[in-house]
Every structure is written in structure tokens, then in C-alpha cells.
Amino acid sequence: MTLKTGAPVVVGVDGSAAALDAVRVAAREAAYRRRPLRIVHAFIWPLMRVSVGPAPGGPADGGLRHQAERYVAEAVAEAEAVASEVPVTGAVVDGAATAVMLAESREAALVVLGHRGLGGFAGLLIGSVTVQVSAQAPCPVLVVRGEPRADGPVVVGVDGSDMSTEAVGVAFEEAAYRDAPLVAVHAWLFPAPAGPGDILPLVYDVDEYGDEVKRVLAESVAGYTERYPQVAVQHRVVRGTPAHVLANESTTAQLVVVGAHGRGAVGGLLLGSVSHAVLHHSHAPLVIVRHRRPAA
Numbered sequence: 662m663t664l665k666t667g668a669p670v671v672v673g674v675d676g677s678a679a680a681l682d683a684v685r686v687a688a689r690e691a692a693y694r695r696r697p698l699r700i701v702h703a704f705i706w707p708l709m710r711v712s713v714g715p716a717p718g719g720p721a722d723g724g725l726r727h728q729a730e731r732y733v734a735e736a737v738a739e740a741e742a743v744a745s746e747v748p749v750t751g752a753v754v755d756g757a758a759t760a761v762m763l764a765e766s767r768e769a770a771l772v773v774l775g776h777r778g779l780g781g782f783a784g785l786l787i788g789s790v791t792v793q794v795s796a797q798a799p800c801p802v803l804v805v806r807g808e809p810r811a812d813g814p815v816v817v818g819v820d821g822s823d824m825s826t827e828a829v830g831v832a833f834e835e836a837a838y839r840d841a842p843l844v845a846v847h848a849w850l851f852p853a854p855a856g857p858g859d860i861l862p863l864v865y866d867v868d869e870y871g872d873e874v875k876r877v878l879a880e881s882v883a884g885y886t887e888r889y890p891q892v893a894v895q896h897r898v899v900r901g902t903p904a905h906v907l908a909n910e911s912t913t914a915q916l917v918v919v920g921a922h923g924r925g926a927v928g929g930l931l932l933g934s935v936s937h938a939v940l941h942h943s944h945a946p947l948v949i950v951r952h953r954r955p956a957a
Contacts, residue, residue, distance in 0.1 A: 668770040676732040679775035687773035688743040693838035700751040703761035766798035795949040824920030832918040848906035904938035921951040
């Protein structure tokens, strides 16, 4: 396998079991993409003016910085065991988790985070770091939730918005990498606003709107089906709330992909309501897409 040497896959670690789960997923993602893997520990303690070296009279390899270096070394060894063909590097970077991962994302093809962690990544349990990184990173962010599966489809939420189109592109790439089918899902209860200030009809024809939804779904994936003819695609239009439908689809998926915002998103929100809800309730790893970085 010839590996590309461009933008790496970047994964954040903190010594937790969830972080090592993220490392294993990140190693496989790097192998799919033929890219290097960069493992990063955000080391916040210097900002807190805490001593990070060995304690006086203590072992020479003691102290917070040596502990952080061990976290990274353990993660590097785990990644190399999963994907020996992938070049792996590790680094301890001074700073808070969100700031460090956003800085790393500027040069990354993909950022991978665990759904919970310790220390600098403790907020991932409720999504504080994940939400901020997913909403601001200039590359897709993969959050490792649930039990990663080797089978099942890649599922993508489609609503016709610009970010949804970006998400569809990432979903096709992921399906092609994994030799997996793709399920493109549009869920709706009522007509969705196209943008701020859009006036929705008080009365509408369900069948007519259903036909419109099917057209939007077909158009959203059409260009990519030509680019990825090897990917089998299923269109699925479902009556229901998008977050609930996608969470339900995630139970049999190996990956779910959503845009950071959808149609009618409020600009001040870090993440749209759907992506935020799926982040908390997905049973499969989730990719949140704000911008799509070219594959080359």
C-alpha cells in the first residue's frame, strides 16, 4: 500500500479507555485514506501554573508531563498494532483541549475524538469539547460513540442544505473506503424552512411534499453516484423527527454522517439541533461535517 503524505488524521488522547477506542478507529481511518496518523495529548497543566516535573525525591520518570508522554506512547503502540502500515507520530501539546484540537484541525484531513474522557477531555461526556471542535473545525470530526462495527451501511442525513451536500460527499468517501453500502436518509414531519425568515405553509399536500422530498434526496446524491459507481446507494424517506430517525438508523450502521447545521439553522448555534441530538444518542461512530477537505 502506498501512503499519501498530506494532511494527517489527528486523534486526541488522554489516557482513558475511550481515547484508546478513538485511536483504534483513527488508525483504521488513516489506513483507509492512506494518510499518516498524528496522536495528540492536550496538556493543560502549564496553563494552570502547576508543577509538571517529578516531585522532589520522587522517581525520575514521575510527574504530569511524563504521565502525558506515557499516554501518547501507549496510544502510538496501540495504533501501530491496529494498522502497521500507517506512519504514526505522537505529541504532547501545551494548551486546553478545545484550543489544541482546533489548531490541529487546520492541517488535518480528519479529527477523531472519543465520546468521553479524563482530564482535558472530560467534557466530551456532555459534548463540550466535541461540540466546539465539530462546529469550528475546518475538517470533518469523527466522534467514536457506541461499538464500532465492521459491517452495516454508512448512513447520511440529507436535507438539501449546503452542509448536507458536504456531508453526502464525506459519506460516499467513507462508504467507498469501507466497501460498504450507503443509506441516504431524509426525515421529515413538516416542511422545513429553507432559511431564516422563510414562511411555511399552513396547509400543504402530504403526497406532493413527499414527492418534493424524494426529488431533493435524489438530486443531493446524484453527482456522487457517478463519482463513486462502486457504492450501492439506498434512498430512504421517513416520516419522523430527523434526530430520532438517524439515531434509530445508527443501531445497524457502521458510521453515521451529518452536517454540522441543516436547513433553517440559527447562525449563533454551535451545532444544529439535529447534529447535536445525534451526537448524544447515536449508537455508531458519528462524523460531523462543517467543511469537507479534498481527498487528494
